[in-house]
Structure formats: C-alpha cells, structure tokens
Amino acid sequence: MSAASAPRRDTRGIVDPAELLTRVRFRRHTPAPELRPYLEHYWLIDWELTEPYATHVVPHPSVNVVFQRYGPLDGPQDASAEASAEVAGIGLGLFTQKLTGAGRVCGVQFRPGGFRPFAPAWPVSAWTGRRVPLTEVFAAPGGEGGSDPLSAVLSPDGHHARVAALDAFLLAHGPAPDPAAEQAMELVELIRADRGLRRVSRLAAASGLSARSLQRLFAACVGVGPKWVILRYRIHEALERAEAAGTAVAPDWAALAAELGYSDQAHLVRDFTATIGVPPTAYARGVSAP
DSSP: OOOOSSOOOOOTTBSSHHHHHHHSEEEEEOOOGGGTTTEEEEEEEEEEOSSOEEEEEOOOSOOEEEEEEESOOSSSOOTTOEEEEEEEOOOSSOEEEEEOSEEEEEEEEEOTTOSGGGOTTSOGGGGTTOEEEHHHHSSSOOSGGGOOHHHHHTOSSOHHHHHHHHHHHHHTTOOOOOHHHHHHHHHHHHHHHOTTOOOHHHHHHHHTOOHHHHHHHHHHHTSSOHHHHHHHHHHHHHHHHHHHHTSSOOOOHHHHHHHTTOSSHHHHHHHHHHHHSSOHHHHHHHSOOO
16 A cells, blocks of 8 residues: 655645635645555645635545634634534535635545544444534544644644644544555545546456445445546546636547546536536636636
8 A cells, every 4th residue: 555755736626726726825734654545635724814705625535534713813712713623524515615704724634445444433434425523433532642632733833733733633543454444545546547447347357346345345445436436536537627728728528528438428517517516618618717
C-alpha cells in the first residue's frame, strides 16, 4: 500500500474552484508518516467575508472528519464563536455550504477505504449520506493527554499547530491493522487511475473476488458500491473538462462520453446535470476563469 508524499494539487470535485479560491484561504497538508497510507490529506480553510458565499462540492468517495468554527478568527475563541466537530460520511449528492462572516474549518479527508481502520466497529456504509457528531463515532475523543481536540485543532496559532493537533487526535484512535481496508483502498485507487475501468465485472476479475464479495467489501470499507465509485470519478473527470472548456476550446462531449464509459453523450449529460444542476455546456460557459 503506497502513501503519498505530498497532498494532491488538483481541485477535482470543487465546483468553480477559481471562484472559491478568491473567497477563502485554502491549503492542504500532509499528515504524519504513520497516517499517510490512510489519508488523502488535511484541508484547512479560513474566510472573512463581507457578503455570504455558497460553495459547492461534488464529494469524493471519502469520509471526512471536520472541525469547524464560525466566528472571529483573531484572538481566543469567545462566546460569539460556534465550534463543533463531526464525521461526514460520503455525500451522495452535491454538497453545498453557505459561508458568512468569518470562520475556519480543519478537515481530514481519508482515502476511500482508509476510515475503517480508525472506526472498525461499524461498516463505513453506516455513515454514508450522514453528518454525525464526532462523539458518535469516537466515544472518547482526545488529542494529546486525552483533552478535547476542538480548541487545539481550531487554534489561531498557525496551521502547523493545527496539523500537529490533527495528527495527535488520529494517532490516539488508530489505525488498527485491517487487510480488507487495505484491499479496498488498492481497488479504489485502481478505479481512479484507470479510466478504462468502466465495469464492476472487470474490477471483480482484477480483485479475484466475486461481484457479490466485492459489493460487501466496498460496503464495509468504502461506504458505497464499486459502480458508484466508478461513476463518481467519471463525473469528476467531466467536471474538470468542463472547467477547462471555460477558457479553451470546448471538448467533444460525445468523445468524452465514450472515453468515460457512457453509452452515449446524452447519458453523460443526464448524469452531469443531475449531479451539478446544469448541463456541462452551461457549466463551461458560466465557470470563472482561473
């Protein structure tokens, strides 16, 4: 099982990323070496807005742990600031978050399959489509010394201190060895890397599992079925192509549909529209220039 040495630099899944990056300060950080096989990265967002802004994301097949604070960023947290922590299971539809005033979010994006070793008591599908308080999953949350991690993670003392607090929290809760989770992570990475992998039957053959066993593995360790993962990564690809079309020659949508494994262009357009809310050509016309 490989571990990334640096966080991803792409903006896959973010709707109109250029617009988002003009409104917030967004950074990704690499976790401690022991955690890298299980995590994509940490993601940190700070904002101070003069008017409300809604951000939209097409979720990855990943569980996130999210620490969030709404209120003033300068100085210690006060009564006007609201802080909370939650486990966000895989989102099945478009995720929209309205940001107002000032705030901070410190998130952990797990690799698909990577959350199970930290919460082995439940199948990951138990959290799919749900956002639950951290204490429902981690009964005794705590960073170093068993203290509540909220203040440490959301501290205004700099992003390195927040990253260290996230490391401490996660290392206090695992990871527990889990060969099934490792296999699930490898299979999802195969889906992500191989654009020609369009059928669950081919993935089953590559894994040496029956289709039914593959479904059980994904329910337990990923949270969604393999077909859903295949389609979600293809929508991410289409979204990225549509964004590029905002400042360049529009792609051949029929050719892209065939490349991504759709039966025809209309099928791609239906899936894109159902997920994003507008057809790919309309999205390409409206997307902000980078």
